[in-house]
Amino acid sequence: MDPEKTAPFELGRGEDACLLLHGFTGSPWDVRPLGEALAARGLYVRAPQLPGHGSTPEALLSVSHRDWAQAAAQALLSLRGYRRIFVAGLSMGALLALRLAADYPEQVQGLALVAPALRFKGPHMWLLKRLRRHGLLERVKPWVYKTGTDVSDPAVLAEAPILPAFPSARLQDLWELQDMAMSVVNRVRSPALVAVAEQDHVVDPACGQVLVRGLTASPQVRFISLSAGFHIIPRDKGGPLLASEVGSFFDRLRPAPAETTPTRPAAGTP
Numbered sequence: 001m002d003p004e005k006t007a008p009f010e011l012g013r014g015e016d017a018c019l020l021l022h023g024f025t026g027s028p029w030d031v032r033p034l035g036e037a038l039a040a041r042g043l044y045v046r047a048p049q050l051p052g053h054g055s056t057p058e059a060l061l062s063v064s065h066r067d068w069a070q071a072a073a074q075a076l077l078s079l080r081g082y083r084r085i086f087v088a089g090l091s092m093g094a095l096l097a098l099r100l101a102a103d104y105p106e107q108v109q110g111l112a113l114v115a116p117a118l119r120f121k122g123p124h125m126w127l128l129k130r131l132r133r134h135g136l137l138e139r140v141k142p143w144v145y146k147t148g149t150d151v152s153d154p155a156v157l158a159e160a161p162i163l164p165a166f167p168s169a170r171l172q173d174l175w176e177l178q179d180m181a182m183s184v185v186n187r188v189r190s191p192a193l194v195a196v197a198e199q200d201h202v203v204d205p206a207c208g209q210v211l212v213r214g215l216t217a218s219p220q221v222r223f224i225s226l227s228a229g230f231h232i233i234p235r236d237k238g239g240p241l242l243a244s245e246v247g248s249f250f251d252r253l254r255p256a257p258a259e260t261t262p263t264r265p266a267a268g269t270p
Contacts, residue, residue: 006054012039017082020047023091027054034234037243065173088112092112102184118207150231185214202231
């Protein structure tokens with residue numbers, strides 16, 4: 001993977017901030033268009049690179065979901081001092097965002113959960129999960145190989161940084177995060193936007209409605225289903241609409257600009 005493409009980034013300036021979390025085997029590159037759109041709306045945006053990601057398949061051998069959750073929490077807590085803090089996550093990043101909102105309700109004032117990876121799609125992942133239940137997963141298939149990423153736009157796909165493989169042991173971490181997300185979703189008190197791609201080939205788009213129903217303590221939940229594009233929504237054809245929806249949702253949660261009263265000239269001045 002190209003380290004320049006996959007590097008963490010910080011964008012924008014403002015009194016309000018947004019933490020952007022990428023997905024499993026992905027990198028900050030996947031969410032950068034969303035970060036740029038939010039920065040243009042006056043938000044400070046930070047997108048960290050999760051441990052083990054953005055470099056080589058072997059880098060994922062020595063990390064777990066605990067490392068990813070810890071890195072996300074540290075990134076959130078580093079944003080203290082901003083007026084409002086929002087968290088947006090893609091795929092696995094959405095699961096991490098849910099946990100942050102449940103664990104740090106005073107810090108997270110709004111959520112954007114994009115293509116949440118609550119349940120994977122297709123017979124391949126079903127088979128791997130069965131192997132895991134029988135203790136055979138890592139012996140039968142120690143590595144899972146990838147030939148691409150789930151993007152419909154051929155121009156974007158051609159330039160996408162793709163991790164060619166990952167240790168099958170990390171699937172256990174993903175399944176742990178799925179269970180964790182469902183166990184905390186009813187504790188989330190932040191307003192939330194849930195976005196799915198109807199043509200997602202990685203996660204089941206029906207997961208979006210599962211989250212909507214589970215966010216019982218959230219005062220406001222918005223659901224959008226995008227007909228254009230695949231799983232990596234911020235980089236795909238539905239990316240501009242997603243950015244507009246997330247930006248508008250966060251804008252409504254931000255304090256209105258203070259109205260300024262014209263200063264009256266002092267007596268005796270022209």
